[in-house]
Amino acid sequence: MNTDRAMGAWTQVKGKMKEQWGKLTDDELDQMEGKWEQLSGLIQQRYGEAKDKVxxxxxxxxxxxxxxxxxxPPPPATPPGSLKGSL
Structure with a gap:
């Protein structure tokens, strides 16, 4: 698996989690990357939400x-001027 894609996926998900659970810091989320059970416990503790909901x-x-x-992956960007006959 491409490490850049994995990091990009985590970054996107982390941003969405911050929108939902704004009391979580970037440092906490970075420390919890891949540790879903620990993250669940932290959210339960911080927000008082039920385990099954979290x-x-x-x-x-x-x-x-x-x-x-x-x-x-998205298609590569076409460099300016590389489209022959486009005008």
Missing amino acids: EEELNRYRDLMKDERAAP
């Missing part, structure tokens, strides 16, 4: 990460 949300984020990793 785990359901985290599963949604985990699935989103898988989707981001599996998505085909």
Whole structure:
């Protein structure tokens, strides 16, 4: 797996988690990368939410990460002036 894509997927998911759980810091989320059970416990503690609700949300984020990793990479940008006969 491409490490850059994995990091990009985590960065996107982390941003969405921060929108939902704004009390979590970037440092906390970075430390919890891949440690879903520990992250669940932290969210439960910080927000007082039920374990099953938190785990359901985290599963949604985990699935989103898988989707981001599996998505085909965007096509390469076409350099200016490389389109012959476009005018």
